[in-house]
Structure formats: C-alpha cells, structure tokens
Amino acid sequence: MRMLMPWIVGAIVLLVLPIFFGGRSQLTIMSQMSITVVFALAYNMLLGQGGMLSFGHAVYMGMGSFLCLHVMNMSSFGSFPLPLLPLLGGVFGLLFAIIIGSFSTRSAGTVFAMISLGIGELMAALVLIVTVFFGGEEGISGYRDEGLPFFGIEFISNLEVYYLIAIWMFIAVALMYLFSRTPVGRMANAVRDNPERAEFLGYSARRVRFVSFAVSGFFCGVAGGLSAILFEIATESDLNVTASGVILLVAFLGGIGFFWGPIIGAVVFTLLQTVLGLQTHLWELYLGVVFVGMVMFFPAGLSGIIMAHVPAAKMGKLGTLVGPYLTCVLPGILGGLGLAALIEMIFHVRSGAEGEHHMVLFWIDFSTHDVLPWLVALAVAVIGIGLAVRNAPNFKAAWENASTLPEAA
C-alpha cells in the first residue's frame, strides 16, 4: 500500500490539475509536459539505467510522430479510435529502434554515442531530402478529430486532449517503472556498472543493451504519437540533434540517478521554457548556465539534491539547515537575479531599437540610460554572490552536521 501511494497521489493530481489550470494555454503546457515526461523517462532508460549516452534519441520519438501523422492522414483513419494512436507510435518507434539498435548497441560508451549522433544527423538531413515521407521543411500535418469518436469523444477541446495524454503518460510511466523491476531491467543496471562481470553471469551485455534500447524506442514512439495528437504536426525540428540535446538536458537536470528524476526535469524544464521563454529572449542562455552549473556542482540533478535532504530529515535535523539556507543560498539566488538583470540590460542596450531606453524588469520601470539601475543591479549581484561565497563554508559545515549521525556518546 505504501508503495502505491505515490501513484495514487500522482493520479489524483493529474485528474484535478485542470480545475486549477483550465486555460487553453495552460492545458497545452501541461499536455506538453506530460509528453516530455514520457520522452525523458524513455531516454533515461538508456542513460541512467543502461549507461548509454545517446545524442540522437529524438529520432525515435520523431519517427513515431511522423508515422502517426501519416496514419491520421489515411482515408481509413475515420474508423480508427484516436486513443490507440500512441500505441501505433510506440510500435513504429520499437521497429526503428530494433533496426538501429541491432548494430549500435554493440558497445556502450563513445562508439554508441557517436553512432547515435551520426544517425541523428542523417535522419535530420533525410527529413529535408525525402519530402514524400517527411514533407520537407513544412513537415507533415493532420487532424486528430478525424478519427473514430471514442465513446462519443472527438478530442476537439484541449481538456479532452489533456486527459487523453495524461492517461497515456500515467500508463507509460507505470510501465517504464515496472520495466526497471524486471530481470532485464535489473541486468541493465548491472551491465551499466560492469558489463564484463555481467557477461560472466550468463548475460550478453550487448543483448541486454539491445533490449533496453528497443523498449526505450517503444516509449519514445509513444511520446511521438502523443505529440502528433497534441500538435497535429511533425517537422524536422522534432527529430534533429537539437531536440536530442534538449532531452539529454531535461533528464540530466532532473537527475539520472533516480527513476523519477527525469519527471522533475521535464516539469521544471517545460515551465522554464514556457514561462521564462515569455519573459526574456535570453532564456536559453540562462538554461545553459543552469545546465553547466548543474553538471559541475550537482551532477546528481534536482532529484539528487532532494534526496540529499533525506538523511537530515530522518534524523530530524532539517531545521538546522534553515539558517544556512537563508544566509547562503538565498543571497546566492538574489545575486544571480542581479546578474541576470545586468545581462538583460546589456542585451536591451545592444539589441533594442535605436533611442529605445525604456525597459521593464522585475515589474520595475526604468531607463537604461540612467546610471542608477545599473548600480542597483551591480550592487545586488556583487553583494548577493559575495555573501553566498562568504557563507559557503558555514553552509557546508551545517550540511555535513545535519546529514551525519552524531557520535555515540
């Protein structure tokens, strides 16, 4: 029962979210988030659980997406229930992954990464050459509501689409979780840690990698099918190397060490992309900074940071961390915002229209030709980061104290 709790809570949250966020764009964002969750978890089946770094995984999702759109454009689509479409996407992804995986999973490591990059570039180029199938630069589009109505539902409204995607996401996440608990899922971890030892236990490391790869391809295809339903279009940007890089980033941001890490990554990333993307042109810059900082200082990702609090919580010492958080992390964040303000102002001056001095930042109106805003931003940045750096040793000490058992008296 305790094991089922997170799933029940998750299901309820998915169910009631539209009550609080019922707007058109909010529903779309949540649907997009769900698709990213499926894709990121499928990606992490390789990276986190199987130790295979892929730079071309968007190919499998993209192929699922394209093929599903072709199905949507078939004349017989009218007799096909839309909710089953992602399953077809999954089968397409699986078939494609079986073909590529049959030679690319021979080794993990650099060879695998390079083959995945090569396939990724090849497919992205093929999209623009094979226009019959990929539709060139415009891509392929279709209409989801031309399918067979499902118990009277035609999936015209965003709410219906959200629920369809959320249910699929829930099923896919559950299946992927269960996969990690199967014999081959366990052996994927073993092969990741020590392929040679796994071979001396009767398992072919290559075969284990291949199975993981194929199953991952299936779920990527499911994500592709969901994306076809939500956006009703697939283009080159769905399967190029940038798309593959993004999913790597999402998984790593959330943390590849825990099953649920990429879920957090997908939620946070989609929020950043949509919310921050509306506020600033530079969101990709911030994303890059966060990403590089993450790899350098918190390679375990957000889930790793969260889990690092568990020992302290178990010992009832979380309270001792509040002070250090206030004196170190908070100034650090404020300093970061100050720095971001400076960057925004530089960007505004450099790329704003001629004579355009007026700027709004953090709900404050000012002119970029005054000295004061620059001084304020600079002061916040310097003082904030300075305080964070100065208090960092304290923070570290408090942290270590909170997460280790007291010496037996």
Next chain:
Amino acid sequence: MDLFFVNIIDGLVFGLLLFMLSSGLTLIFSMMGVLNFAHASFYMLGAYFAYQISTVLGLGFLAGLIVAPIIVGIAGAGIERYGLRRVHQYGHVPELIFTFGLALLVQEVVKLFWGQNQVPYAEPAWLDFALFNIGENSIEAYKVFMILISMLIFGGLLYILTKTRIGMIIQAALSYPKTVEALGHNVPMVFMGVFGVGTALAGVAGVIAGPALGTFPGMAFTLGSIVFVTIVVGGLGSLWGALAASLLIGWITTFAAAYNFEFKTILLALGMEEPALIWDSKLRDLWTLTLPQIGPILPYVLMVAILVFRPQGLMGKREA
C-alpha cells in the same frame, strides 16, 4: 578538368581547416579519454574574437590572427582547470555532458554579445585578389594563405611532438600519465597546456575560416559534428588518422557539392521511365535527388559505416 583542380584546392582548404580542429581534438581525446563537444565552440570564439579585434577595434587582420587564438587558448586552459578537471571525478558521461552544455552556453553567450546574425568579418584587403587562374577559375590569395597557415601549424605541431623534450613528455603522458607523474613531471599542468594549445589551434582555425565560411552563432554546431566525424573516421587518438580523415572528408564534401550529378541518370539507366507528373510520383524524391543534396550527409554515412565495420577507425589502434 579545370574544375577538378579547383575542387582539389577547395577540398584541401576545407580538409586542412578540419585538421586544425581535429588535431587538437584528437590530442585532447587521447589525453583525457573524453570527446570535447565544445571544441568547435573555441573555433567559433576564435572567429568572433578576431572579428572584434580586427574589425570592430580596427586593429587589422594580423592582430586578430595573433591575439584571438591566445585569448581562446587561455580560455580553454581555464575551462580545463576549473571546469573539466572538476567534472572528471564524476566519470566520462558527465564529462561528455559538460562539454555538450558548454557548447550550448558558448553559443548563447555569442548571441548575447554579437547578435543572432552573421557579423561582417571579411578577409583582409591585402589578401583579397586572384593569385592565379586555373582555366577560367581564379584562385584567391586568401585560399592559398589558409593552406599555408594550416601547413605551418601542422609542421610546427609535428616538430614539437616528435623533436622537443616537452613533446616527449606529452606523448609519454598520453599513454602513461601515472608513470610520468611519478617521474616528477607536473602532469595536470601538461594536460592543461595541451588543452590550451588544442583550443588555441581551434581558435586559429576560426580566425582564418571566419571570413571564408561566415561568422555566425551556428558555425560551431555546423562544423562541430563534422570534426567529430573526422576523428572517429580517422581513428580516435591518431594524429595521422585525423589528417587522412580530414582531407578525405574535405574532398568528399567539396566534390559532392560541385558536381551536379542527378540520380535521374541512374534510374533512366536502370530502364525506368520518368513519370510525366513528377510531383504525384511516390519516387519523386529519387527522381529529383542530386549529389549536392546528399553531400552534407556523406560524412555521417561514412562514420556510421566505419563504426559498424571498423570501430578503430582508419588508423586508430584502439576501439573508440
């Protein structure tokens, strides 16, 4: 025939350019065992710094050629010292991911300072003339200049690696870092130095390629994956392999782009009939396909084939 020689020269220019990147990348790879995804980002930085120095500050092309690579090399050494060395302890995958993130970040930083569009970084006026003609095609002095610089650098690199004491230490440190460290050499320092020089080489490539291929924020990603292909095809860790693969890929892409061979010819030779309404044909892509269209993907086809059939590359000794 004239066109053939022109393409030989163009391919040589591109191949040597690739080699300036792939030589540094492959040295860094043999040293640290990790592929530096951000290597081409240093190439891009070289071009932008040179643009800033030569054009914006107006100090002239030569100033850019000398100063920009130095700045790039220092930046590279700093990133090795404070970034890579830190991430190294987490293992290979985070290292690769770090360089990948760095590549994204550099691109965004470049966009912040120099904007989304191509900047007007051009070859210097004193090299902007036709040096000689092959048939009706003139060969610009700048191309010859690019070849000379590349050759000069290759010669210098070869000399340093094989004839000097520091070169011996580097070569030894590549294979036996622990032993070399035990002999009293500062191996981390050597690594940082090699990283710095490797990135500076990429910077030089950027300085001289910027005017020819364009200086824009996407230039790193455009060339970066090709450089990867080059060192994988050549054999990871092999300098001669990198040279061979660079030239091979330089010529393949140049020739593919130059000869407008139509696949129609093959289909007709196979006895197929050209459909009257080509846009309704299922095979329309095959009928309209030309060699320049598939030219850009040929390196990737080559790489995947090499990885599948000869994973150690053309001249590499170990598996990638």
Next chain:
Amino acid sequence: MTSALELINLRKSFGQTEIIRGVDLSIAPGERHAIIGPNGAGKSTLFNLITGRFPQTAGVVELNGQNLAGKAPFEINRLGLSRSFQITNIFPKMTVFENVRCSLLWSRGYQYSFWNLVSNSQELTEAADAILEQINLTSRRNLPAGVLSYAEQRALEIGITIAGGANVIMLDEPTAGMSHSETDYITDLIMKVTEGKTLIMVEHDMGVVFGLADKISVLVYGEIIATGAPEEVRANPRVQEAYLGAAMEAH
C-alpha cells in the same frame, strides 16, 4: 567418466611472446584443484583462456566434454562454469542484495524477460538471502556494494560467483591482499560454499592452497611442470627448484 575440465595442448601468444606454452590438464568432477606458480607464470592468462575472456592461439578447452572454442564468456557461464576475479569485480552502485540477485537470474531461467517482476519472486528473494547468509553479509544487505570493506567485497565476489549454481567454480587469488584472520575467514567460506563442486583456484598463499586443495598443478613459464597430490608436489624436485629459485631471486 568425463573430466569436469580438460585442457589439451592449450597455447596463447601475445604478439611474438608465447605466454601459455602447451598446457595439458585434466580436472575430475568434485576435485579441488589449485594452480600455483611464480609471478608471471601465466596463471591469470590460463584462467582468462578457460573462461573465454581471451581466445586461445591453439589447443582445446573442454568443459564436461564440451569444446568451448569460440564461445563468449556468457555462453561458457551458461554451460556451468563461473569465475571470480583477481581484482574485485562487482556492481559497485547496486546494493549487496541486488548484486547477488542479479547473479541468480540467468540460472533461474529469467533470461531477458520483461514480463515478470523480480521483486515478486519469493523464490528469488529467498535464494539471494540464503547466499547472503552463507557469505555472512546479511547485515550489509541493503548497502551499495561499493561501500563495503575490502574483505567484504571479496566475500561478495565469491557469493556472486557461486550464486548461479555453476558446477565448476574458478577463483582467481581469492585471498590476495588480505590479513591473516581475513584469509582464514575466506578459506573457511570457500570450503563451505564449494561443497560438492569442482573448484579450480589460483592462489599464492600456500596455507590456503594446502588447506583447500586435493590436487595441485605448478605452472612455470606457461608450462605445467608437476601435477599431483599436495605432498607429491611439495616433494617434487623441479617444483622445489622453480620455487626456491624464484624465492631466492625475490629476496
């Protein structure tokens, strides 16, 4: 009766150098056979040849009468041969329990299945726990294997090796780098867990060798110069020469 393991004129060269120079050896089922010899004699190479880690240059390896030529390590393992490594070779990020459970999967017929859950199998959990009990690591059950002490990791290595139920167990220097008390502990452990199985081990510690082995082979420069019961081998003048000679050089 077929031998558990039969080596016929086994040879291995690396480049010009021949490391294993025609080894003939026959090990009966249930025998406890130790291979000893000075450093660099080729003991580990011999192990790697038998278990498919390296291909042999010439000769034959037969396991229960079956030729192993060209078989990959995982295929050899499935035929009933399991080995440990000189350098600890476990799954450091997985728990101790997971390490043992993974080693059970193939022999229990789970293969590459993704339609049943490992945690649902009572039988699997019990079997893994029984092995943990045998190797005295029950108290470490849920720790990541990488944090165990060296001796504990060696014990786990042996546990992983025997878990699959292979009939032929090969241990490569199981007590290397251990203190006296640890060595005694591991020796008892090996005795206990290889009951009724064929055991082949490479070992330097003569106390362990004479305590465990029914038969000893002496490997010197890639050749077996003597095989026999411990007393015979001890008395063999060639062995004395090789060992004393090597010992003299070493000191």
